[in-house]
Amino acid sequence: VAVKETKRPAINQTEEMKQKLFQIHKNMPWVNTLDITASPDLVYEDSVSNDFEREAFFYKQAQSGALVAIQRLQKLKVPVFRPSDYYAEMAKSDSHMDKVRRKLLDIQKTKERRE
Amino acid sequence: TQSNQKVVKSKWTDRDKVLLLCSRGSLARTRHLMNDFKRLMPHVHSEAKFDKKENLGALNEIAELSNCSKAMYFESRKGRDVYLWVSNVNGGPSMKFLVHNTHTMNELNLSGNCLKGSRPILVFDSQFDSKVHLKLIKETFKHVFKTPQYHPRSQPFIDHIFNFSITPDGRIWFRNYQVVDEKLELQEIGPRMVLEIIRIFDGPFSGTVLYDNPDYITPNTIRKQLKLKAAGKYENRQM
Numbered sequence: 001v002a003v004k005e006t007k008r009p010a011i012n013q014t015e016e017m018k019q020k021l022f023q024i025h026k027n028m029p030w031v032n033t034l035d036i037t038a039s040p041d042l043v044y045e046d047s048v049s050n051d052f053e054r055e056a057f058f059y060k061q062a063q064s065g066a067l068v069a070i071q072r073l074q075k076l077k078v079p080v081f082r083p084s085d086y087y088a089e090m091a092k093s094d095s096h097m098d099k100v101r102r103k104l105l106d107i108q109k110t111k112e113r114r115e
Numbered sequence: 116t117q118s119n120q121k122v123v124k125s126k127w128t129d130r131d132k133v134l135l136l137c138s139r140g141s142l143a144r145t146r147h148l149m150n151d152f153k154r155l156m157p158h159v160h161s162e163a164k165f166d167k168k169e170n171l172g173a174l175n176e177i178a179e180l181s182n183c184s185k186a187m188y189f190e191s192r193k194g195r196d197v198y199l200w201v202s203n204v205n206g207g208p209s210m211k212f213l214v215h216n217t218h219t220m221n222e223l224n225l226s227g228n229c230l231k232g233s234r235p236i237l238v239f240d241s242q243f244d245s246k247v248h249l250k251l252i253k254e255t256f257k258h259v260f261k262t263p264q265y266h267p268r269s270q271p272f273i274d275h276i277f278n279f280s281i282t283p284d285g286r287i288w289f290r291n292y293q294v295v296d297e298k299l300e301l302q303e304i305g306p307r308m309v310l311e312i313i314r315i316f317d318g319p320f321s322g323t324v325l326y327d328n329p330d331y332i333t334p335n336t337i338r339k340q341l342k343l344k345a346a347g348k349y350e351n352r353q354m
Contacts, residue, residue, distance in 0.1 A: 011327035016317065017247045020208050020325065024254055032129055033261040034234060034273070040241040048282045059301060062278040062292045065238030066299055073273065081297060082230065082272040089231040091154050091304065092220060103224045 129263035134183035157232035157268035227293035227302030
């Protein structure tokens with residue numbers, strides 16, 4: 001929505017922020033934070049309201065980051081992929097996943113019916 | 116008997132904890148979003164809803180009492196605007212965001228799933244390195260959203276990604292993806308949120324302003340201007 005802009009005086013204390021950054025920076029092994037900075041080629045420049053393009057970009061960025069991280073983790077011999085016989089509580093409950101599955105099936109059925 | 120005692124040294128060395136709470140009068144959706152983060156982040160300590168009448172500084176005491184070095188606080192205003200405070204309790208900085216477009220795991224029908232409490236890979240947009248205030252946000256997020264290695268409530272496998280992207284309007288988009296297989300197919304898990312930076316403060320929940328976003332317009336101003344625009348609808352109609 002386009003509204004009239006009311007600009008306030010900008011505050012940008014660069015020096016103080018650099019100092020703060022230095023203060024909070026902790027030298028810890030990468031394996032503790034698992035942080036990846038995406039490649040500078042991956043910058044989203046399209047319109048924000050273009051849902052499909054935007055989500056596709058996020059996916060691509062996450063995937064490129066995962067590629068780097070997982071290669072690094074495998075070099076450090078940290079287990080990444082869950083073996084198929086490893087069972088533990090999941091972030092989403094089984095009942096929720098059932099609901100999602102039913103929803104997807106419904107969508108597929110209506111699609112087929114239309115054809 | 117002393118020789119029989121084995122000294123078991125824990126591999127868990129990074130004991131950083133994050134305080135997570137919301138304000139009184141929060142919407143159900145904010146509460147659910149908070150619960151999603153609780154499920155995804157085993158290093159989080161949650162407290163009862165915070166009374167907005169109290170001084171924000173009281174949050175530092177709450178964090179200290181529960182041994183938390185970082186804090187995330189969702190503040191609701193007027194039953195519709197949600198703000199997120201992210202703070203480093205030991206000496207700052209703290210940052211305040213306006214939260215847009217929240218969607219919880221429960222309301223999104225996304226087919227991804229991950230282990231409860233498994234450690235995420237944090238992927239940051241390269242634009243985080245382009246400006247100092249964004250660098251500061253990145254460094255803080257790194258310490259808030261990472262789950263320490265060997266955390267007793269975490270899982271030994273790494274099966275999801277927290278992705279932070281920046282769009283041309285300067286907002287930070289949060290997404291959570293599952294890494295499905297070795298071909299690196301991803302599936303989104305949720306929740307979703309968009310953060311717009313308002314201010315960065317020097318101290319924890321206080322202090323001088325280090326950064327003020329010049330493009331930020333308060334939701335009140337936007338509503339007011341929309342109302343004013345609509346007000347002249349009939350007067351301005353051409354006969």
